[in-house]
Amino acid sequence: MLALQRLLAILYKEVLHLGRDRLTFGMIFGIPMMQIILFGYAINTDVRELRAAVADQAGTELSRQLQSELEASQVLRIGLRVAAGSDLQRLLDEGQIDVGVLIPPDFGHRLQQDGRPAVQLLVDGSDPIILSTARSLTAMPFEYDTRPRQEPETRLFEVRNFYNPERRSSVFVVPGLIGVILTMTMVMFTAVAVVREREGGNLELLINTPVSSLELMVGKIVPYVLIGLIQVTLIVLLGALLFHVPVNGTLADVYLASLLFIASNLGLGLMISTLVGTQFQAIQLTFFFFLPSILLSGFMFPFDGMPQVARWIAEGLPLTHFVRLIRGIMLRGADLAQLWPEVLALLGFFLLTMGAAVLRFHKRLD
Amino acid sequence: MIEARDLTRRFGDLVAVNRLNLQVPRGQVYGFLGPNGSGKSTTIRLLCGLLLPSEGSARVLGHEVPAEAELLKRKIGYMTQRFSLYGDMRVIENLRFIARIYGLSGSRLRTRIDQVMQQFRLEPLERQFARELSGGQRQRLALAAATLHQPELLLLDEPTSAVDPQTRRDFWDALFALVEDGTTILVSTHYMDEAERCHRLAILDQGVLVADGAPVELMASIDCRVVTVESERPRQVQQLLSADSRILSITQLGSRQRVLVSRAVTEPVERVESALTGAGINADCREVEPSLEDVFVVVTRHSAAGRGEG
Numbered sequence: 296m297l298a299l300q301r302l303l304a305i306l307y308k309e310v311l312h313l314g315r316d317r318l319t320f321g322m323i324f325g326i327p328m329m330q331i332i333l334f335g336y337a338i339n340t341d342v343r344e345l346r347a348a349v350a351d352q353a354g355t356e357l358s359r360q361l362q363s364e365l366e367a368s369q370v371l372r373i374g375l376r377v378a379a380g381s382d383l384q385r386l387l388d389e390g391q392i393d394v395g396v397l398i399p400p401d402f403g404h405r406l407q408q409d410g411r412p413a414v415q416l417l418v419d420g421s422d423p424i425i426l427s428t429a430r431s432l433t434a435m436p437f438e439y440d441t442r443p444r445q446e447p448e449t450r451l452f453e454v455r456n457f458y459n460p461e462r463r464s465s466v467f468v469v470p471g472l473i474g475v476i477l478t479m480t481m482v483m484f485t486a487v488a489v490v491r492e493r494e495g496g497n498l499e500l501l502i503n504t505p506v507s508s509l510e511l512m513v514g515k516i517v518p519y520v521l522i523g524l525i526q527v528t529l530i531v532l533l534g535a536l537l538f539h540v541p542v543n544g545t546l547a548d549v550y551l552a553s554l555l556f557i558a559s560n561l562g563l564g565l566m567i568s569t570l571v572g573t574q575f576q577a578i579q580l581t582f583f584f585f586l587p588s589i590l591l592s593g594f595m596f597p598f599d600g601m602p603q604v605a606r607w608i609a610e611g612l613p614l615t616h617f618v619r620l621i622r623g624i625m626l627r628g629a630d631l632a633q634l635w636p637e638v639l640a641l642l643g644f645f646l647l648t649m650g651a652a653v654l655r656f657h658k659r660l661d
Numbered sequence: 662m663i664e665a666r667d668l669t670r671r672f673g674d675l676v677a678v679n680r681l682n683l684q685v686p687r688g689q690v691y692g693f694l695g696p697n698g699s700g701k702s703t704t705i706r707l708l709c710g711l712l713l714p715s716e717g718s719a720r721v722l723g724h725e726v727p728a729e730a731e732l733l734k735r736k737i738g739y740m741t742q743r744f745s746l747y748g749d750m751r752v753i754e755n756l757r758f759i760a761r762i763y764g765l766s767g768s769r770l771r772t773r774i775d776q777v778m779q780q781f782r783l784e785p786l787e788r789q790f791a792r793e794l795s796g797g798q799r800q801r802l803a804l805a806a807a808t809l810h811q812p813e814l815l816l817l818d819e820p821t822s823a824v825d826p827q828t829r830r831d832f833w834d835a836l837f838a839l840v841e842d843g844t845t846i847l848v849s850t851h852y853m854d855e856a857e858r859c860h861r862l863a864i865l866d867q868g869v870l871v872a873d874g875a876p877v878e879l880m881a882s883i884d885c886r887v888v889t890v891e892s893e894r895p896r897q898v899q900q901l902l903s904a905d906s907r908i909l910s911i912t913q914l915g916s917r918q919r920v921l922v923s924r925a926v927t928e929p930v931e932r933v934e935s936a937l938t939g940a941g942i943n944a945d946c947r948e949v950e951p952s953l954e955d956v957f958v959v960v961t962r963h964s965a966a967g968r969g970e971g
């Protein structure tokens with residue numbers, strides 16, 4: 296009873312601080328909006344209309360047909376036509392084009408000879424996304440009349456895109472973005488909320504009262520749990536409104552998964568707060584954790600391409616598990632029970648960090 | 662009430678509190694006096710269990726510290742040296758928060774808050790943010806917060822630093838009112854007038870208890886005699902007298918100088934006079950009663966000299 300009263304007192308105080316701290320308050324709403332616009336519009340991995348130049352040294356009907364097919368694919372936009380291969384090289388060096396297409400004089404002859412590439416693609420390989428897009432061009436079927444037409448059915452593979460038929464990257468990015476934003480804000484807010492009291496000298500008074508470590512910790516994180524859920528709502532709404540990101544699973548599962556993830560981040564934030572002395576250190580440690588989270592979790596780069604060590608590290612990061620969870624729920628319509636390993640991982644992370652924080656937090660100054 | 666036994670606290674090589682033995686009786690104002698860094702704050706923190714002692718232990722209100730510190734927390738009020746309430750909360754919000762933390766609720770919470778607001782003249786400041794208060798107002802708020810739950814023991818760490826004399830006097834009146842109601846108060850200070858008002862005093866120097874007792878006792882048993890010297894050339898007087906190893910300290914107060922002479926000297930006035938006339942200085946010398954400040958200067962002079970050289 297008394298414990299509950301103390302907990303509520305801490306909680307209410309925290310809400311007062313929050314309501315009066317315009318910067319933090321602004322960050323609660325500002326960060327999600329900024330990020331969703333940034334990732335949704337600017338950072339787009341659908342590669343379309345690479346700037347290209349062609350050096351058509353064959354000048355035949357066939358070579359012109361190739362060019363128009365390239366343009367029809369929408370992957371390349373041919374803006375320049377030059378004479379020599381060296382011109383393409385120069386344009387690439389100057390950064391005027393992303394791809395150069397060199398059609399040699401014996402193009403028609405080469406086509407009929409199996410094994411020899413008929414066309415050369417000069418690619419700015421410094422950007423791996425452009426490189427892989429250009430690679431995909433090499434698989435483009437090109438039918439020319441001197442050969443019997445290939446029937447489409449004879450193709451070896453057919454890719455069927457299940458969950459994102461229009462292949463829009465925003466659909467893929469937005470659910471993960473929930474996790475990224477929560478990682479960024481939740482860890483930092485709680486770490487700072489405790490350390491601020493230490494720095495401001497308030498903690499010396501607070502630990503000299505009957506309030507227990509657990510009451511203090513719980514009272515401090517509950518307001519942030521609510522803020523986290525508000526952020527989730529904001530992102531899901533903006534995602535649906537701006538990018539038509541679907542919620543194929545149930546909303547309840549989205550919130551439950553988020554709640555679990557918020558809890559593990561708050562636990563981590565509290566643990567960080569017991570390790571550092573100043574707000575600046577708290578923010579440093581948060582970023583120390585944030586970077587691998589964003590890079591290794593599978594949010595930005597596919598998990599499959601990573602070396603084994605990176606994968607092991609990734610398995611220890613809550614964002615990895617949350618990205619799997621939330622993509623499963625929002626895009627594939629899975630439910631929590633189907634994704635139990637991720638649920639378990641998050642739960643474990645929360646108990647571990649929260650336990651460590653409560654154990655490490657002594658009501659003492661040393 | 663408070664009993665410290667060989668209480669010791671080290672920070673690395675530094676001994677902040679060194680084998681401190683202390684007895685604080687119930688219902689008194691007990692003062693802590695000492696230069697900066699002498700271990701006053703550290704001792705107070707040790708006594709309420711905020712720091713672990715390196716050696717020794719203490720018994721406070723019948724509880725072993727640090728082992729039973731948690732039981733102690735609801736019985737003591739602690740006012741930190743640095744203001745530690747919340748600047749972004751109003752006076753009334755701060756008081757309500759602290760009251761709830763100490764388990765007050767309902768009508769009891771309201772009456773206690775009304776009482777302390779009246780007692781410490783906080784009513785006109787009720788809606789002000791704590792960060793907007795002046796130094797003295799802040800101290801009053803902090804004391805109000807520390808006494809809300811009517812603790813048996815109040816630990817006050819320099820409660821009146823940066824407070825004007827009138828406010829200090831009011832503050833001390835409030836302390837004595839609390840003592841009358843049976844509270845025991847341990848207070849650290851740098852002000853001699855405040856120290857003089859304590860029932861008992863402990864003087865700390867570099868973590869060591871160098872003197873303790875009632876202010877009058879301390880003044881009576883001082884290890885020196887005090888001579889005031891009135892002259893036209895105080896700089897020269899200073900130079901002449903500081904060469905004498907029997908003279909412990911010279912303090913200038915306007916055209917007068919206060920000279921502390923070792924007890925080993927039987928006739929201190931003559932000794933000072935002869936030293937001055939020998940150099941052709943005319944001065945009016947007479948012996949006066951020692952003050953508490955003289956006591957402080959004498960018992961802490963070794964470390965003061967050490968600091969001067971270092």
Ligand SMILES: Nc1ncnc2c1ncn2[C@@H]1O[C@H](COP(=O)(O)OP(=O)(O)OP(=O)(O)O)[C@@H](O)[C@H]1O
Nearest residue numbers: 672675677695696697698699700701702703704742
């Ligand atoms: N947490 C700490 N870590 C290291 N050294 C400390 C710590 N706290 C205090 N000290 C050192 O212990 C000594 C005593 O400090 P303390 O704060 O107790 O002095 P004080 O008598 O309260 O001084 P003041 O009058 O300036 O408040 C100082 O030398 C101080 O530097």
Ligand SMILES: [Mg+2]
Nearest residue numbers: 701702742818
């Ligand atoms: Mg101090």
